[in-house]
Amino acid sequence: MLDSMNKISSFLFVVGALLLAISCSDRQAENVSYAAPSGEGEWKENLDHYQKTWPQKFGIGRQASKERIKKWDIDVNPQGERLPKGEGLASRGKEIYLAKCASCHGKNGHEGPYDQLVVTDTSKRNTIGNYWPYATTIFDYVRRAMPFNAPGSLSDQEVYDVTAYLLYRNKIIEEEYPVNANTLPQIEMPAKSRFVLDDRRGGNEIK
Amino acid sequence: MVGVLLGVAVAFVVVKMWNNRIIEPDKDTKIVVDPSKVQGRGPDKAGYRSKYERLQKITSTTAARTPLQDLYGTITPSDLHFERHHAGIPEIDPEKHELLIHGLVEQPLVLKLKDLKRYPSVTRICFIECSGNFRYGKREMTPQEVCGLTSQSEWTGVLLSTILEEAGIKPQAEWFLAEGADGALMARSVPLKEALAEAMIAYAQNGEPIRPQQGYPMRLVIPGFEGNTQIKWLRRIELSEKPFMTREETSKYTEKIAKGKIRMFSLVMDARSIITYPAYPKKIEKGWHEIRGIAWSGRGKIKKVLISTDNGRKWNEAHLQGPVLEKAHTAFRYMWNWDGKPTRILSKAIDETGYIQPTYSQLVKARDSKGGYHFNPIVGWDIEKSGEVFLADVKDIK
Numbered sequence: 256m257l258d259s260m261n262k263i264s265s266f267l268f269v270v271g272a273l274l275l276a277i278s279c280s281d282r283q284a285e286n287v288s289y290a291a292p293s294g295e296g297e298w299k300e301n302l303d304h305y306q307k308t309w310p311q312k313f314g315i316g317r318q319a320s321k322e323r324i325k326k327w328d329i330d331v332n333p334q335g336e337r338l339p340k341g342e343g344l345a346s347r348g349k350e351i352y353l354a355k356c357a358s359c360h361g362k363n364g365h366e367g368p369y370d371q372l373v374v375t376d377t378s379k380r381n382t383i384g385n386y387w388p389y390a391t392t393i394f395d396y397v398r399r400a401m402p403f404n405a406p407g408s409l410s411d412q413e414v415y416d417v418t419a420y421l422l423y424r425n426k427i428i429e430e431e432y433p434v435n436a437n438t439l440p441q442i443e444m445p446a447k448s449r450f451v452l453d454d455r456r457g458g459n460e461i462k
Numbered sequence: 463m464v465g466v467l468l469g470v471a472v473a474f475v476v477v478k479m480w481n482n483r484i485i486e487p488d489k490d491t492k493i494v495v496d497p498s499k500v501q502g503r504g505p506d507k508a509g510y511r512s513k514y515e516r517l518q519k520i521t522s523t524t525a526a527r528t529p530l531q532d533l534y535g536t537i538t539p540s541d542l543h544f545e546r547h548h549a550g551i552p553e554i555d556p557e558k559h560e561l562l563i564h565g566l567v568e569q570p571l572v573l574k575l576k577d578l579k580r581y582p583s584v585t586r587i588c589f590i591e592c593s594g595n596f597r598y599g600k601r602e603m604t605p606q607e608v609c610g611l612t613s614q615s616e617w618t619g620v621l622l623s624t625i626l627e628e629a630g631i632k633p634q635a636e637w638f639l640a641e642g643a644d645g646a647l648m649a650r651s652v653p654l655k656e657a658l659a660e661a662m663i664a665y666a667q668n669g670e671p672i673r674p675q676q677g678y679p680m681r682l683v684i685p686g687f688e689g690n691t692q693i694k695w696l697r698r699i700e701l702s703e704k705p706f707m708t709r710e711e712t713s714k715y716t717e718k719i720a721k722g723k724i725r726m727f728s729l730v731m732d733a734r735s736i737i738t739y740p741a742y743p744k745k746i747e748k749g750w751h752e753i754r755g756i757a758w759s760g761r762g763k764i765k766k767v768l769i770s771t772d773n774g775r776k777w778n779e780a781h782l783q784g785p786v787l788e789k790a791h792t793a794f795r796y797m798w799n800w801d802g803k804p805t806r807i808l809s810k811a812i813d814e815t816g817y818i819q820p821t822y823s824q825l826v827k828a829r830d831s832k833g834g835y836h837f838n839p840i841v842g843w844d845i846e847k848s849g850e851v852f853l854a855d856v857k858d859i860k
Binding site: 297306309457462 | 562564573577582641647649697700706713719723724725726727729732761813815816820
């Protein structure tokens with residue numbers, strides 16, 4: 256009895272295997288043995304076989320609403336996209352700078368104890384005036400991470416004003432120059448032309 | 463009468479103290495407890511290191527360095543992984559943490575940690591190195607002090623490509639911004655094509671959930687890229703056409719090179735090596751020693767490590783511990799019979815692209831700069847007649 260069952264089942268197995276081979280030739284990868292290594296110790300060994308068992312979409316996670324994105328989408332790029340409404344003035348920025356920034360960056364922006372922001376004739380350090388390639392970065396970074404002891408606490412207006420003040424102190428804009436979503440991306444930074452993209456590509460050369 | 467009572471009281475206290483005295487092990491007469499003659503300590507829920515081992519990071523206010531000279535093999539114990547953060551280590555409740563995927567995608571997504579864990583996972587061993595990982599200047603420096611901002615882990619998570627394909631990548635997308643949930647909202651632009659090949663959103667390190675210092679509950683891991691791009695405490699990925707030019711990719715993590723230029727988006731870590739034994743502050747004896755160390759390259763596998771025990775006159779190939787993995791710390795070994803004469807030992811890494819780890823003077827000449835990010839010169843150790851080992855003057859290495 257058992258013997259005939261075995262015979263029937265192995266017959267069915269052979270038929271099944273043949274049918275599979277004929278009808279599912281495009282899905283054969285799923286049946287390839289995982290024992291044969293393709294990349295010998297590589298992290299992606301047999302990953303392509305595994306990936307063939309994945310669906311096109313998993314449907315895991317939830318859709319992000321426009322409001323949800325807006326709440327976090329704070330980055331400002333060199334094109335000035337997503338810069339908020341408002342206008343910054345160096346004269347207003349000075350007060351904010353002295354109250355909230357000077358203790359780390361110095362009363363004049365170059366005495367420390369932390370990063371020097373304002374360039375001087377004898378600057379050896381990287382400052383906004385001699386190193387930063389984009390003015391928009393000042394707005395993005397100050398809003399993102401400053402002041403150090405209360406990151407993200409400045410209003411957009413305050414960030415605009417501090418940005419204007421830092422640009423003015425680095426002699427990049429006049430004191431009265433209004434800094435806003437239109438003007439900020441247009442400000443040419445002194446160091447911009449010095450920046451080049453990485454061209455190291457490995458191989459026998461030192462760059 | 464009072465005197466007698468006082469006497470009794472004093473005697474009582476003295477006897478009590480005598481009975482309760484702590485008997486210190488008598489070191490002079492070598493009376494110690496034989497561990498094979500007593501019951502040992504019971505099982506422990508979290509484990510601990512032997513009290514005879516002192517494995518410690520060296521910390522500053524914003525960084526902690528891995529004790530390379532105290533480690534064996536290639537995996538860095540998770541608690542000894544180097545740290546570098548820009549606004550401290552945030553304490554994040556994974557139930558409240560969300561990862562937002564948006565920008566140039568068909569369907570913006572919000573994922574929680576538990577969602578991420580439902581996606582197919584991958585596990586990979588690779589190093590993470592800070593690109594500002596070279597210190598020198600005195601002879602009394604350990605490997606940890608010279609380049610302890612590199613560590614290696616087995617990372618587990620989801621391939622970035624899996625998540626981005628779920629959201630649907632729009633054809634114009636060429637970069638993405640990765641942003642952390644720390645006080646610095648640390649943000650870096652990463653080229654999409656390069657990252658899609660291998661990057662992952664990791665949630666586990668060496669078999670356990672990622673530690674807070676390394677980005678709990680989730681971080682970006684981009685094998686071979688400089689550490690700063692591998693955003694910890696990852697909360698947002700925004701696909702874009704162009705890079706965002708954040709502070710960390712313009713005013714930091716860029717380096718001055720020849721002709722007054724400044725190199726940006728220098729993302730891949732070039733090949734490098736360091737001998738971790740013998741090294742300062744060890745003192746060695748005449749005779750056989752196994753010179754040990756690690757070599758690694760962000761561009762692929764280490765192909766060869768060359769060792770010189772005579773200050774660079776002759777170079778011999780070290781034994782590499784297999785399997786040699788891509789973009790991973792690779793252990794090298796070389797048996798050396800020290801004749802007791804003062805000498806200098808050096809190591810030089812060569813990766814599978816044919817890149818040869820340069821000397822300090824070669825780097826200075828090529829870049830017209832004496833330091834900065836991505837400075838990976840050959841370093842070595844001076845062995846004095848006494849057997850004392852000191853960091854070799856990097857400017858003097860030929």
